[in-house]
Amino acid sequence: xxxxxxxxxxxxxxxxxxxxxxxxxxxxxxxxxxxxxxxxxxxxxxxxxxxxxxxxxxxxxxxxxxxxxxxxxxxxxxxxxxxxxxxxxxxxxxxxxxxxxxxxxxxxxxxxxxxxxxxxxxxxxxxxxxxxxxxxxxxxxxxxxxxxxxxxxxxxxxxxxxxxxxxxxxxxxxxxxxxxxxxxxxxxxxxxxxxxxxxxxxxxxxxxxxxxxxxxxxxxxxxxxxxxxxxxxxxxxxxxxxxxxxxxxxxxxxxxxxxxxxxxxxxxxxxxxxxxxxxxxxxxxxxxxxxxxxxxxxxxxxxxxxxxxxxxxxxxxxxxxxxxxxxxxxxxxxxxxxxxxxxxxxxxxxxxxxxxxxxxxxxxxx
Amino acid sequence: xxxxxxxxxxxxxxxxxxxxxxxxxxxxxxxxxxxxxxxxxxxxxxxxxxxxxxxxxxxxxxxxxxxxxxxxxxxxxxxxxxxxxxxxxxxxxxxxxxxxxxxxxxxxxxxxxxxxxxxxxxxxxxxxxxxxxxxxxxxxxxxxxxxxxxxxxxxxxxxxxxxxxxxxxxxxxxxxxxxxxxxxxxxxxxxxxxxxxxxxxxxxxxxxxxxxxxxxxxxxxxxxxxxxxxxxxxxxxxxxxxxxxxxxxxxxxxxxxxxxxxxxxxxxxxxxxxxxxxxxxxxxxxxxxxxxxxxxxxxxxxxxxxxxxxxxxxxxxxxxxxxxxxxxxxxxxxxxxxxxxxxxxxxxxxxxxxxxxxxxxxxxxx
Numbered sequence: 001x002x003x004x005x006x007x008x009x010x011x012x013x014x015x016x017x018x019x020x021x022x023x024x025x026x027x028x029x030x031x032x033x034x035x036x037x038x039x040x041x042x043x044x045x046x047x048x049x050x051x052x053x054x055x056x057x058x059x060x061x062x063x064x065x066x067x068x069x070x071x072x073x074x075x076x077x078x079x080x081x082x083x084x085x086x087x088x089x090x091x092x093x094x095x096x097x098x099x100x101x102x103x104x105x106x107x108x109x110x111x112x113x114x115x116x117x118x119x120x121x122x123x124x125x126x127x128x129x130x131x132x133x134x135x136x137x138x139x140x141x142x143x144x145x146x147x148x149x150x151x152x153x154x155x156x157x158x159x160x161x162x163x164x165x166x167x168x169x170x171x172x173x174x175x176x177x178x179x180x181x182x183x184x185x186x187x188x189x190x191x192x193x194x195x196x197x198x199x200x201x202x203x204x205x206x207x208x209x210x211x212x213x214x215x216x217x218x219x220x221x222x223x224x225x226x227x228x229x230x231x232x233x234x235x236x237x238x239x240x241x242x243x244x245x246x247x248x249x250x251x252x253x254x255x256x257x258x259x260x261x262x263x264x265x266x267x268x269x270x271x272x273x274x275x276x277x278x279x280x281x282x283x284x285x286x287x288x289x290x291x292x293x294x295x296x297x298x299x300x301x302x303x304x305x306x307x308x309x310x311x312x313x314x315x316x317x318x319x320x321x322x323x324x325x326x327x328x329x330x331x332x333x334x335x336x337x338x339x340x341x342x343x344x345x346x347x348x349x350x351x352x353x354x355x356x357x358x359x360x361x362x363x364x365x366x
Numbered sequence: 367x368x369x370x371x372x373x374x375x376x377x378x379x380x381x382x383x384x385x386x387x388x389x390x391x392x393x394x395x396x397x398x399x400x401x402x403x404x405x406x407x408x409x410x411x412x413x414x415x416x417x418x419x420x421x422x423x424x425x426x427x428x429x430x431x432x433x434x435x436x437x438x439x440x441x442x443x444x445x446x447x448x449x450x451x452x453x454x455x456x457x458x459x460x461x462x463x464x465x466x467x468x469x470x471x472x473x474x475x476x477x478x479x480x481x482x483x484x485x486x487x488x489x490x491x492x493x494x495x496x497x498x499x500x501x502x503x504x505x506x507x508x509x510x511x512x513x514x515x516x517x518x519x520x521x522x523x524x525x526x527x528x529x530x531x532x533x534x535x536x537x538x539x540x541x542x543x544x545x546x547x548x549x550x551x552x553x554x555x556x557x558x559x560x561x562x563x564x565x566x567x568x569x570x571x572x573x574x575x576x577x578x579x580x581x582x583x584x585x586x587x588x589x590x591x592x593x594x595x596x597x598x599x600x601x602x603x604x605x606x607x608x609x610x611x612x613x614x615x616x617x618x619x620x621x622x623x624x625x626x627x628x629x630x631x632x633x634x635x636x637x638x639x640x641x642x643x644x645x646x647x648x649x650x651x652x653x654x655x656x657x658x659x660x661x662x663x664x665x666x667x668x669x670x671x672x673x674x675x676x677x678x679x680x681x682x683x684x685x686x687x688x689x690x691x692x693x694x695x696x697x698x699x700x701x702x703x704x705x706x707x708x709x710x711x712x713x714x715x716x717x718x719x720x721x722x723x724x725x726x727x728x729x730x731x732x
Contacts (some may be wrong), residue, residue, distance in 0.1 A: 108491045109469035174547045181540045
């Protein structure tokens, strides 16, 4: 039952390989290996094709692979045989006439070694094959992302309740990760951003020793990772001090833009149009130049997956995609506001998976 | 002063490039970029050569690069220009006749794009050039590793004092990371291993819900990461329950092996000989087949850096190398013992940087 979903993904991939006229694909991206097999370790390749599917790993992982993917043939190299040598040996035996490789993951050195190991073999570099499959989440993946959202939200509730003026961004970030772990997360889904006041003007600020009381508001951009590797990604601004008119105005513009963006999400909608729905609100309010990044991205086993909301995005939404919607307004020297939720594309529209309150009044800590 | 060390590394690299007869190197490994510039962000390449050195980054990092490496020319691409396109443009202007690339980091897709962007340019894939420089740590790097050791040891003291029977491996691992952060660590240097009893037989066990009281001993393999990215790596076994004769015997063999290995460390010593010094103790005690991995590895900006202690290692030790020494004995179904410290190679021998007590009596928690 649990294993069937991985088998299904492999069958889908094998159908694509047949259509492309290649005999096998060497999957070298470890996240793609996990997606196709359920194996959660590293340092392993998957050789997959209509004739043969084999996981190429090493003796450290014998027990783990037996537990996590007993339905797959595995080859365990000794630690004296480098992985490309073991792969070459298998390929010389399997003799595919045309082998595809993952060009976004295979390094030049690995490619050279592979070519040396398999002299007469035709090697075809392909990009994004498994990544495209990963864009559409199945029901178990959606359940895992829901879990990641729950962990992130429970952890945030604790940190929201614990905020005090003398707490630094770094302390808050670390406490947040620690809280999410208490609620079951393996770790934070990515290094959390905690940015007080003016520091929130940098979309990718690293938490520092600056304390909450340094300014009147703080931005959190955080998420959790589940045991099976799925992630959530949220952003909220909390008002910890004086409520300025400027902050309230900007906040309401960003929130309105975000709600418009979310509203535009449905199967068939284009990534650039969803971006436009939100961006035009910010532009009309006169802050167009202060929103310098795309509106959102896919999430899953990685925090940035396929699917984009941006002015140039050609993404066409399909049921099962899970996307962030995260408009922001950034004013150097003053600060920034960004509001981010995770949205599932459903058959007849969308479902917002995240539920941390985001009305301005609810952002104010009293 | 602080910047001079990065300039010195770049000068050393440029000398190597001249010797190799290449006009420039495109550094695409982000850790190598950090090592050569001090820039701590991602998504940036360094084009370096006798004629020109330029950091290729994007507008998110303008402020950070101005702060972290003001001595370097930087090119900030807009987020609409992919990094390889920006790199190609710079290369068409700089016109090197022979460009080296890092074959262990550049992907096949990136190589194809680079070739497309710079048609007539001769591209030479090179492996390990910057990594070899990184093997020898300068004084500021050694100071950072000392810091990482301090954070790891202070965090471990807290978890050692807090261990209770109902605590799970996962809780202990998370508390350990949280403690290290309170002592200044950015994060754990790698996912800590906490393995109770039989689970310690897996050299790479993931922390689980198994609790301390399940068996009589627990293995911790952990380290910290400093703000500037340097790491420590230690392993200790704590006896939390009954002291079995078997455990004590195996522990004493591993400790003796480890001390012998450390004793063999001095400039000019070979990696295989240091490995042998430790391994022969374990072999003589009849556990040779139960020690299935190498004796140690270099540490620094990554948890596994150049320099190896193993039966086939050709590493020749030089002053400034920092290496782990970590023999282990693993018995399936029973458990494992590994003891690991971090050792600096000095001009006349070595210095053990780590100081967590490791005599058997001190491993027993009472």
